[in-house]
Amino acid sequence: MGYTVAIANHKGGVGKTTTAVSLGVEWRSRGLSVLIVDTDYPQHHVVTWLGLASELGHLDKAPVVRAMPAASLAKQLRKVGDGFDVVILDTPPRQPEVQAAACAMADLMVVPTGSQPQEMWALYDTAELVRAEMKRRPACVAVALLTRWDGQTVMGRHAAAAIAEVGLPTLEARCCYRVDYAYAFAAGLGITEYAPKSAAAREIRQLATELEELADGGIPDRGEALDTQALRPVEVRT
Numbered sequence: 001m002g003y004t005v006a007i008a009n010h011k012g013g014v015g016k017t018t019t020a021v022s023l024g025v026e027w028r029s030r031g032l033s034v035l036i037v038d039t040d041y042p043q044h045h046v047v048t049w050l051g052l053a054s055e056l057g058h059l060d061k062a063p064v065v066r067a068m069p070a071a072s073l074a075k076q077l078r079k080v081g082d083g084f085d086v087v088i089l090d091t092p093p094r095q096p097e098v099q100a101a102a103c104a105m106a107d108l109m110v111v112p113t114g115s116q117p118q119e120m121w122a123l124y125d126t127a128e129l130v131r132a133e134m135k136r137r138p139a140c141v142a143v144a145l146l147t148r149w150d151g152q153t154v155m156g157r158h159a160a161a162a163i164a165e166v167g168l169p170t171l172e173a174r175c176c177y178r179v180d181y182a183y184a185f186a187a188g189l190g191i192t193e194y195a196p197k198s199a200a201a202r203e204i205r206q207l208a209t210e211l212e213e214l215a216d217g218g219i220p221d222r223g224e225a226l227d228t229q230a231l232r233p234v235e236v237r238t
């Protein structure tokens with residue numbers, strides 16, 4: 001199966017789906033074949049985003065998207081995941097059994113979190129799940145990603161230290177609070193396609209590169225632009 005990245009946090013509103021879509025579009029632009037698995041039933045925001053991409057004529061820029069229930073996630077991924085370089089698992093909030101199923105399949109677990117107190121408190125439960133999975137599979141990697149970040153606030157400046165207290169290293173990349181992320185999502189695009197010269201696009205490119213380095217060869221370096229004609233059409237399956 002392709003290198004698998006789970007985007008997980010028990011807390012809602014921390015940017016899990018935005019991160020999944022942004023990374024998927026950026027990695028596809030780097031020549032990788034990408035599958036995003038939407039496990040967020042019944043919301044299925046990635047599937048909704050794909051619908052927008054289809055309506056607005058952006059399917060050539062979109063990764064493959066499939067909705068999969070947690071109960072059959074492992075079985076379905078083993079069937080379809082071998083055809084992709086990278087598989088991204090987008091998970092719902094407040095459904096620990098779904099997040100556990102996704103993390104059990106992941107080579108890399110990314111935990112997006114804001115720096116507000118309530119977001120830090122919620123991080124403890126997710127960190128416990130992640131640590132349990134790392135104990136079961138020592139080869140897997142887990143990192144925190146600061147999202148909606150404001151480095152000018154005291155909480156923002158001390159966020160990485162607070163995250164370290166729950167046992168998670170924090171990525172150097174930061175995704176700040178920027179309206180461009182929302183505009184890109186509403187346009188059925190990733191931020192690197194919607195506003196390629198924006199600060200938000202630079203953040204996602206830095207994030208994608210940093211995760212590639214953490215993958216230690218697990219994510220191939222295609223070194224060329226993607227030939228969109230060579231890829232099969234985007235698929236959505238429930």
